[in-house]
Amino acid sequence: MSAILDILASASFWAAALRIATPLMFGVLGALICERSGVLNLGIEGIFTAGAMAGWLAVHLGADLWTGVLAAALTGAVFGLLLALLTVPLGLSQHVAGIGVTLLATSLAYFTYRVVLPTASTPPRIEPFGPVRLPVLSDLPFLGPALFSQTPLTFLALTLFGLVAFVLYRTPLGLAIRAAGENPAAVEAQGLDVHLVRIGAVVTGSAVMALGGAFLTMSAFNAFFFEMTGGRGWICIALTVFASWRPGKALLGAILFGAFDAFQLRLQHEVAGAVPSQVFLMLPYLLSIAALCLVARRADYPKALMIPYVKGQR
Amino acid sequence: MSLPALRIRGVTKRFGPLVANEAVDLDLARGEILALLGENGAGKTTLMNILFGHYVADEGTIEVADEAGALRPLPAGSPGAALAAGIGMVHQHFALAESLSVIENVVLGTRPLLAPGLGLRAARRRLDTLMRDSGLRVDPNRRVGALGVGEKQRVEILKVLHRGARILVLDEPTAVLAPQEAEQLFGILRRLRGQGLSVIFISHKLGEVAALADRVAVLRAGRKVADQPVAGADKTALAALMVGREVVPSRRVPQAPGPALLVLDRVSVPGERGRPGLVEASLTIHGGEILGIAGVSGNGQAELAGLLAGMKTSSVGTVRLAGQAIPPGPAGAVASGIGRIPEDRHRDGAVGSLGVAENLALETLSSPDVQRWGFLRFGRMRETASRAISAYDIRCPGPEAPVRLLSGGNMQKVILARAFESHPRLVLADQPTRGLDVGAAGEVHRRLLEARNRGAGILLISEDLDELLAISDRIAVMAGGRLSEPQAVENVTLAELGLKMAASGTGQDRAAA
Numbered sequence: 001m002s003a004i005l006d007i008l009a010s011a012s013f014w015a016a017a018l019r020i021a022t023p024l025m026f027g028v029l030g031a032l033i034c035e036r037s038g039v040l041n042l043g044i045e046g047i048f049t050a051g052a053m054a055g056w057l058a059v060h061l062g063a064d065l066w067t068g069v070l071a072a073a074l075t076g077a078v079f080g081l082l083l084a085l086l087t088v089p090l091g092l093s094q095h096v097a098g099i100g101v102t103l104l105a106t107s108l109a110y111f112t113y114r115v116v117l118p119t120a121s122t123p124p125r126i127e128p129f130g131p132v133r134l135p136v137l138s139d140l141p142f143l144g145p146a147l148f149s150q151t152p153l154t155f156l157a158l159t160l161f162g163l164v165a166f167v168l169y170r171t172p173l174g175l176a177i178r179a180a181g182e183n184p185a186a187v188e189a190q191g192l193d194v195h196l197v198r199i200g201a202v203v204t205g206s207a208v209m210a211l212g213g214a215f216l217t218m219s220a221f222n223a224f225f226f227e228m229t230g231g232r233g234w235i236c237i238a239l240t241v242f243a244s245w246r247p248g249k250a251l252l253g254a255i256l257f258g259a260f261d262a263f264q265l266r267l268q269h270e271v272a273g274a275v276p277s278q279v280f281l282m283l284p285y286l287l288s289i290a291a292l293c294l295v296a297r298r299a300d301y302p303k304a305l306m307i308p309y310v311k312g313q314r
Numbered sequence: 315m316s317l318p319a320l321r322i323r324g325v326t327k328r329f330g331p332l333v334a335n336e337a338v339d340l341d342l343a344r345g346e347i348l349a350l351l352g353e354n355g356a357g358k359t360t361l362m363n364i365l366f367g368h369y370v371a372d373e374g375t376i377e378v379a380d381e382a383g384a385l386r387p388l389p390a391g392s393p394g395a396a397l398a399a400g401i402g403m404v405h406q407h408f409a410l411a412e413s414l415s416v417i418e419n420v421v422l423g424t425r426p427l428l429a430p431g432l433g434l435r436a437a438r439r440r441l442d443t444l445m446r447d448s449g450l451r452v453d454p455n456r457r458v459g460a461l462g463v464g465e466k467q468r469v470e471i472l473k474v475l476h477r478g479a480r481i482l483v484l485d486e487p488t489a490v491l492a493p494q495e496a497e498q499l500f501g502i503l504r505r506l507r508g509q510g511l512s513v514i515f516i517s518h519k520l521g522e523v524a525a526l527a528d529r530v531a532v533l534r535a536g537r538k539v540a541d542q543p544v545a546g547a548d549k550t551a552l553a554a555l556m557v558g559r560e561v562v563p564s565r566r567v568p569q570a571p572g573p574a575l576l577v578l579d580r581v582s583v584p585g586e587r588g589r590p591g592l593v594e595a596s597l598t599i600h601g602g603e604i605l606g607i608a609g610v611s612g613n614g615q616a617e618l619a620g621l622l623a624g625m626k627t628s629s630v631g632t633v634r635l636a637g638q639a640i641p642p643g644p645a646g647a648v649a650s651g652i653g654r655i656p657e658d659r660h661r662d663g664a665v666g667s668l669g670v671a672e673n674l675a676l677e678t679l680s681s682p683d684v685q686r687w688g689f690l691r692f693g694r695m696r697e698t699a700s701r702a703i704s705a706y707d708i709r710c711p712g713p714e715a716p717v718r719l720l721s722g723g724n725m726q727k728v729i730l731a732r733a734f735e736s737h738p739r740l741v742l743a744d745q746p747t748r749g750l751d752v753g754a755a756g757e758v759h760r761r762l763l764e765a766r767n768r769g770a771g772i773l774l775i776s777e778d779l780d781e782l783l784a785i786s787d788r789i790a791v792m793a794g795g796r797l798s799e800p801q802a803v804e805n806v807t808l809a810e811l812g813l814k815m816a817a818s819g820t821g822q823d824r825a826a827a
Contacts, residue, residue: 172425172432175414179422182411188368189409190423190473191394300413311368 007266014146016265018154019220021258023048025157026212027236028243028250029164030076030205035240036168037201038181038304042098043083044209045233046105047076051210053109056217056224057116059126069153069214076210077203079105084202088195091308102233113224123223129153151219153211158251160208165247177201181302184309194309209233235288242292244300256291260284317344317383319481319512320365320401325374327360334360335371336536342481344379347503347513349527349544351520353556353751354722357536358516359406362483366403367393378481397423402474403483408466412459416469417441419458420476437476444475447509449502464495471502482506483514488522492610493779493812500526518556518751520549521780532556557753564759566785567767572601575771576622576740581631583617590795592617594631597790597797599740599771604762605800606786607775608811611745614795615775616657619744622773623647623654625662635740648677653738653765655729657745657775659722663729666718670710671699673717674732702731707757723754730761741765741772747781759785779811791815 007013027044034041041047055072059065079101086097117124129151137148168174176197179187184194212232217224235257243250264280320342327335335357342348352358364371370391377385378399389395396403410419421437441454450468452461458469467487474482484503488496503513503526517523523530524544532540532555540555554560578597585591592614599605609615620626621633624640624647633640640650647654656662664673675684675695683694699713706727710720717725726746733741743762747755763785766772776782782789783803790800791814798814 170432171427172421172423172429173427175418175422175432176427179411179414179419182413183409185405185407186409186411186419186422188393189403189405191392191397192423192427303412 003270004267007263007270011142011145013262013266014259015149016262017255017259018147018150019258020261021254022150022154022157022219023212023215023232024236024239024254024257025154025161025251026215027209027233028239028254029157029160029247030207030209030212031236031240032243032245032247032250033164033177033205033208034080034202035305036181036245036302037177037198038184038302038307038309039084039087039198039202040094040098040237040306041080041083041202041205041209042095042237043079043101043105043206044098044236045229045231046102046109047079047206047209048213048216048229048233049109050075050079050105051213052217052228053112053213053224054210055214056126057112059218060116060124065127065129065218068218069211072210072214073207076213077207079210080203080206081199083206084199087308088198088202091310094306094308109224110226123225125222126218128222129219153215153219156211157215161247161251168247178302180309181304184304184307188309188311194311198309209236212236238288238292241301242288242295244295245302253291257284257288260287317379318342318385319344319346319379321377321385322361322365323375323377325361325364325371325376327357327364327369327371333536335364338374338533338536338538340531340538340541342512342514344383344480344512345507345510346529347507347515347527349523349530350514350516350533351518351523351530351552351556352533353518353753354749355751356533356556358533359485360536361533362403362485362514362516364390365396365483366401367391367396381480397477397479400478400480401483402477402479402481404467404470404474404485404487406485406489408470410458410466410469413457415455415457416452416461416472417454419469420454420473424477441472441476444472448472448475448506450475463490464492464498467491467499475506480510481512481514483516485516486518487515488517488519492815493808494816496522519780520552523552524549534558553752557751562756564756564763564785566604566763566787568787569602569767571603571787572769572771574598575601575636576773577632577634579632579634581621581628581633583614583621583626583628585614585617585795589616590614592621592628593795595795595797597800599773601739601769601771602766603787604766604772604774604785606782606789606803607773607792607797608779608782608789609777609792609815611777613792614797615744615792617795618773618792619657619742619775622652622740622742623656624652648736651736651739653733653736653741653770655726655733655741655743655746657748659725659729660718664717664725667716669699669714669716670703670708670720670728671695671713673728674699674702674735677732678736698735702728702735706731706761723750723757726750726754726758730758734761734765737770738765739770741770742775743772744775745777746774747776747778755781779808782811783808 031041031044051072054075055068058068058071083097083101086092087094131149132152134148138144176187176192180194180197187194216228239250239253242253261284264283268277268280322340325335325338338361350358363369365376376388378388380386388399417434417438420441421432425433438454445451450472452465452468487499515527527544530542530544530547531538534556576599578595580594580596581592582594583592589612617626621628624644635650640646678684683698685691696713708727709724717728746758762772774786786803788800788802789806791798791811793815
């Protein structure tokens with residue numbers, strides 16, 4: 001018991017939680033933008049992989065880190081556009097199109113990796129983002145090392161949450177996105193183009209998702225390797241439901257999951273040998289399922305989610 | 315009155331081989347209420363959807379007056395352009411986002427998408443003025459999903475006014491309203507007319523047209539067949555124009571009721587989703603009478619109908635049909651001789667992908683006319699279906715045609731045939747003419763009266779008071795899950811029914827009235 005408390009009271013634990021949560025923050029935020037407009041983006045897992053690949057590749061080929069981030073976002077936007085064209089104007093099944101995009105994006109990322117490095121047996125490393133020091137904040141006792149010793153991408157993710165929440169709830173654009181996910185006929189009747197709103201949301205959301213992938217190669221593992229996303233995209237889809245499609249709760253959910261994961265890593269150390277390590281690996285997922293059961297039962301989902309809008313049909 | 319607001323010339327619209335509108339001309343003056351009258355499928359809604367840019371006409375021109383009063387051509391196929399030209403449309407199915415607030419629904423699309431703020435404060439001020447001027451009251455901060463139907467309609471009209479519309483199009487606005495609410499709406503529309511708004515009012519109810527409109531245009535099969543002032547227009551003549559032949563309303567000949575058939579004694583059925591359900595209802599239906607149940611939907615009618623159809627069970631009270639308990643379940647209801655005409659024919663009445671013959675056989679699967687040794691007898695089923703098709707005048711390509719391809723009226727005839735061909739003792743008719751045009755509704759009334767005359771008891775649940783007064787022997791009102799004491803139709807007035815419908819009840823629709 002005291003071991004658990006020790007873990008929770010250590011600054012390094014919270015720093016790790018925030019670090020682990022960062023890719024999920026990008027992912028859940030991207031998924032939220034798409035779904036609020038009425039499109040389920042199951043391309044997320046592939047977009048993660050493609051973003052990780054694009055960011056890493058740009059830096060590996062000599063670009064600077066922020067150019068790599070931009071490359072990842074653009075890659076995400078391109079796959080987002082593909083998904084949007086399939087699901088919005090063509091109105092195809094969002095499940096099938098999304099899984100298709102995941103398979104395509106993942107395979108293309110692996111393919112590119114092999115084309116660029118036909119013979120490499122160990123993935124080449126890049127010089128990743130280092131932690132930024134914020135004046136005053138980073139020097140606070142406990143809070144400084146716990147919250148304010150992160151890499152720039154984590155702070156970017158946190159900033160994006162504020163920005164997206166503002167746009168969604170305080171601007172005409174956000175209102176149009178929310179209405180498009182709720183009742184597209186209402187958007188059309190007010191003279192706006194439903195398809196344009198949805199395509200825009202999916203492209204933007206996908207670009208944000210790809211940043212989560214970029215974090216993995218450019219801030220966490222410093223290299224690209226196969227299977228590196230490890231289902232984080234799917235976790236984000238679940239987190240969106242957990243968050244009832246609200247940015248604030250989405251941030252909370254991502255951090256909660258990050259904390260679970262950081263916690264099990266430390267717990268493995270504490271009781272090494274007594275319990276198989278796989279049990280601990282399972283822990284965050286089990287806790288996520290439990291949290292979902294508690295929170296998501298009465299989730300107020302966007303009413304037009306997954307329903308294609310065809311003009312002139314009701 | 316002579317300033318033009320809208321001029322439509324020669325509008326033609328085809329959907330494949332179907333001509334929805336053919337060379338339609340229509341004029342609308344400033345401050346005029348025009349009723350667009352016609353049966354279902356006559357092309358009223360199509361014409362208005364062309365006006366609002368949901369469809370593009372194949373031929374013809376539309377001109378709309380600008381603020382200075384000069385007619386300008388309206389770009390086709392763009393709701394945005396229609397809105398900019400001052401046209402606002404309130405669809406039959408509301409175009410509202412339920413999880414957003416009233417004010418958010420009103421400002422949606424009124425500011426450039428990339429504007430930094432929603433401008434809610436200014437919008438709220440403007441909305442306050444509009445509400446004062448028009449008499450349309452609704453709380454701007456409430457979530458639209460929490461509003462009643464009447465309030466939602468007010469939000470739709472406010473949306474249009476907020477845009478500064480000069481032409482308001484209403485597609486069958488009274489279909490969802492109680493009589494008092496409809497009366498209120500008419501008052502508001504007259505007031506808006508006084509302020510210079512032009513209104514196009516789509517309807518197939520002659521009474522409303524006479525009560526509200528200045529002028530009436532009648533559409534039949536896509537063509538305009540009449541256009542005249544309402545003053546001096548003859549209702550029966552308009553009905554004939556609408557249907558294309560003489561309409562003979564069904565006449566109820568009073569007859570002495572038979573013995574008590576169905577007896578409900580203090581029966582309660584729990585409601586769903588916060589609705590009141592059925593609360594301690596007592597009721598007796600005799601053979602050879604039609605008992606009408608008036609009331610706004612959602613006040614317990616679904617529970618009463620579900621109970622008799624075997625789809626719901628009562629929590630307390632007893633139900634007896636000719637002195638016997640009804641066996642549980644839908645099969646029990648059918649076996650005890652209850653013929654059922656459900657409220658939602660698409661969901662509960664018919665299986666869209668199955669043929670006419672198969673749908674007719676659905677309630678009698680174990681009868682020797684349908685199966686032998688567990689195998690379907692297609693020959694017999696087809697024969698039965700062919701007989702029903704000619705007897706009930708079901709317009710369809712044949713006994714095998716999937717019923718989803720049939721029009722609403724013809725699908726209803728299939729259900730009528732199924733219900734009546736087994737010679738039921740009791741008929742449960744739940745909103746049997748909803749969505750049907752005058753011709754098909756008349757056929758339903760004729761069949762119900764026929765069954766009554768041969769001694770069946772009929773429970774007619776309807777929101778259409780004219781229908782109830784025309785064919786019921788006695789009428790009870792349902793409000794808030796409770797049934798009023800039934801009264802002989804001769805002693806009932808429309809005003810009295812309306813009052814009872816509005817009394818108690820859930821009241822949510824009228825709370826903000």
